Amino acid sequence: MSSRMGDLLKEKLDQLQCHFTWRPQKETIDLDDMVYRLQDAIIFANKYQAASYNQLAFVNCLQGNSEEAIQNLKEAEKILRENHKDAFERNSIITFGNYAWVHYHMGQLDKAQSYLDKLEMICKPLTDGPLYTAKIPEVYGEKGWSLVSSAVEYYEEAMECFEKALEKDPNNTEWIMGKATVLFRLETFSGTPESHEWSQSVKYLRRVLELDPDDSMAMVLLALKLNGRSKWEEANKLVEQALQKPSKDPYVLRYSAKFYRAEGAVEKAVNLLKQALELTPHSCFLHHQIGICYNIKLNKLGNRNSHSPATQQQTELISQCKYHFGKAFECRPRSAIRPMLDFADICIRSGEHKKAEGIYNNLVKLEGIRPENMQQICLQAGSFELYQKGSELSAISLFVKGVKIEYDSRERKMCKEKLEKWADKKLCYAPRDSKALGVRGLLYQLDGNKSKAIEYFGKALEIDHENEEYLCALSKLRNRD
Template identity: 35%
Template sequence: MSEESHRNPMLENLLQLRCHFTWELLIEDADMPDLEMRISDTELPDTENSMGMHNLLAYVRHLKGQHEEALQSLKEAEALTQREKLDKRSLVTWGNCAWVHYHRDSLADAQTYLDKVENTCKEFASPFRYRMECAEVDCEEGWALLKCGRQNYRRAMACFAKALKVDPENPEYNTGYAIAAYRQDFNDNSISLEPLRKAVRLNPEEPYLKVLLALKLQNLGKPDEARMYIQEAQANTFCQAYVFGYLAKFYLREDFVERALHLLYRALQVKPFSAFLHYQIGICYKRQMIQIKEAANMQPRGQDRERADRLIRLAMLQFQKTLELRPTFETAYVNLAEMYAEAGQFGEAEDNFQKALSIRNLDIIIQQDIHFRYGRFQQFHKRSEDRAITHYIKGLKIEGTSSYARNKLLEALQRLAERRLRQNVRVVESISLLGFVYRLRGDTREALQCYEKALRLTKALNPEF
C-alpha cells in the first residue's frame, strides 16, 4: 500500500478523535503573540489543568509550524497523565500526538497513538473506535475553549455543563463552568453568581475564584460580602500574579487607585508581558486623570493640567503596550482612542476607534459599548452630533438583551434629542428620535405620541405631504 493511500483512511480515523485538532477552536491570527503567555496563566494549579495547558500549548505551536516544540509539550503532557494515571484524559494527549505526527508525515508514529486511543476506548467499552464520550474529555475541551478567547466562551460553558451532568459536585467542572459564566456575565446580569458561590464552596483554598465572586458581588451592589471574599483571597499564601491583577480590578472599582497600582506593578514583576496587567495599569492612570479633571470642574489648569497630561501619556504607553502584546484587545483600542482625544490628537483617536469597530466576533455588549464611546467622541470632541446619533442608533440596532451598554446608548440618545428640542434644532427629527428611544424602552404609548406629533409637524411644514 502506498503512503498516499494509507493517509486517506488514517485521516478519517484522526477526524474521529476528540482533541484540539478537531474541536474547531476559534483563534485569530492576531491573538497568537499573546496566547502562549495566557496559556501559562492557568486558573487552576492542579495536575489535570496543567496537562490541558501543555496540550493547548502544543496545538498553538503546531499552528505556528513549530512541530518539534509541539511534540515536546505533548511529552510533558504525557508524562503528567502517566504519573497521575489520568487514563481518559490521556485520549486528548494521544489524539494530539497522532495529529502532530501525521502533519510531520510520521505515519507510523501517528498510528501508534491511534492504537493507544483505540485500546483505551475498548478498555472503557466506548461504542466508538477512536472516540469516547466522557466528562473528563468534555472538561478538557471546555478549558481549551476558555483559553482561546471570547468567541469560544459560550461553547466552553456548554462543555462544562455537559460534564456537570455526569458529576455535579466535581470541583474542577464547577470551576470551569463558573469562570465561563463569569466571562459572559456583564454588570447588570448575575448568571455567574450562584456558579461562583458553588465553585468557591467546592474549592475553598482557591483565591482566584474568591476574587471573581467578590467582583460579581461588587457589581450587584453587595460590597460587604464582596470585601469578605477579597480579604479571604488576600490571606491565601499562594496568590499568583493573575490573582493580583483581579484584586487590583476590585480596588480600582472602589477608587483605591494607588492600592490597585501597587498590586499591578507587583504582578508585572512576575508577568512583564501580560497584556491584561498593562491594560489594568492604563485604566488606573486614566482613572487618576479623570479624578483630577472632576476636582477641577473638568477644566484643570496649572499644575493640575500638567499632572493630567502626564497621566494621559502614561495611560497611552500602557494601552500601546497592551496592543503590542494582544492586537485584538478591542477595549484597549477604545481607551487609547479616548486618551488621544483627551490630548487633542483626533486623527490618532479616530484611527484607534476604527480599529476597534473593525474587530470581528465581538460580544454584543462590547459592540454596543464601542458605538457608545465612539458616539461620545463624535459628540463632545468632534462636535458632530449627526455622527454621534448615527453611532448611538447603530449600537441600539445590534440585537441582544437589555444591557448596561444599551441603557447608556438610550440615555445618550435621549439627552441629545431633548437638548435639540430645547434649542429648536431639527424638531421633527428630534421628536422621532425620542419616539425611537421610548419604543426601545417598551413605552409604546409615549413612542406613539412622539411619532404622531412628528407626523403632525411634518404635515404642518409640508401641506402637500
C-alpha cells in the same frame, strides 16, 4: 501513503475531541498573547499544567512550530502519567488526539494513524459513540477550560462543557471552579442572562471552598462578588486569607487588586498589580488594570480646561495611562477591545484626536466580536464623532448600529438614549428633518410601538422618498401580523 489514504485519515481525525476540532481557530485568537498566557499558566497554575501544555501544542502547531508542539505534548503526557497513574488512558484522550493532528500536519501520517489506533483501544470500552473519542467528564472539562482561555466568544459553550462534566462527576472541584469562572465572567456582561442572576457564581465558588478550603482563586473571586453585595467584612477576610498564602500567585494578586481598587484603595491595587507583573511580565490584563488605576487617579484631579495646559501630575498620569493601555493591546490586536477604547479616550483627553480617530476607524470594522463590545465601540466612536468632530450624521449612524444589535446591554441603552436626545432636540427646530424622523421611527419600532413607528417612517419617506432603509422598515411593519 496515497492522497486517498491521507483523505481517509483526515476524516478520522475530524472525529476526535481535541484542540484541533474545537471551535477556536487561528482567526479567532491572538496567538502571541495566548502563548504568553499558557506559558504563565504552566508555571503558576499547577492543577492545569497538562491542559496548558496541550493547548500550547495546538497554538505552536498553528504558528508552524510543530517540533515544539510535540515537545509540549510529551510534557503533558509525562504530567498525566505522574498525576493519573490509575486513570492515565482516559485522561490522555485529548493529548493523543493532539499528537495525531500534529503528526498529520508534519506529514507523518503513519505516526498519526498509530495515535488513532491507541485512541480506538482506549475509547472502545468507554463509549458507544465514535471510535476515536469518548465524551467523558475529563474530555468535557478540559474542553471547557480551553474555551474559557481562548476568547469571550466561547464562554457559553464552555459553560455547557462544564455542566456536562459535572453531570457524571458532580464533586470535581476543577469542573465546579470552571463553571464558577464562566459564570463570574458572564455576570459582568450587562446583556447576558447571567447578569440578571449574578449570585449564581457565588453558589459555585462557595461549593469549591467547601471541597477545597485552600483554593485561593475561589477566595478572591468570591470576595469580589460578595463586595458587590455589600458583604465587605467577609470579602475582606477572604482576600487577606488568599494573600497570606506562602506562594505568590499572579492570578490571585490581580483579582485582589480589583477588589482593593473597587474599595478605593487604588495605590494598594497598583502595588499588587506590579507584583503580579514581575511574575508575568507579558500579561496584557495586568497592564490594562494598571492603566485603569492611573485613570482613576487622573479623574480624581478633575477635568482640565481645554485652554489651560495640563499640570505636571496630569501629564505624568496621562503618560502612564497611555503606556499601560498601549501595552495591553500590543499583542492582542483582536481581543483587547476595552484597552483600545480606554487608550482612545486618553488620547482625546490629551488632544490627540487623530490618533483616537484611527483607533475608532479600525475598531468599527471588526467582525465576529461579542455584541456588547461592538455596542461599546459604536457608543464611544459615535460620541467622538458628535462631540469632538461635530459630525452628526456619522455619530447617528454609529448609535443606530449599536441599537440594532439585538443584545440588551448597558451600552445599547446608552446608544438609545443618545439617539432619543438627538432626535428630540433636532425635531424641535427642524420638524421635517428626515434623519431625525427616521431615528424616531426606529426607536418606536424597538419599543414595540408599531403604529408610531409606521407614522414616523412615513413622515421620513415624505421628505426622503427613495430611502431604502425607511421603505424596508415600513414594509416589514405593515406585513407583520
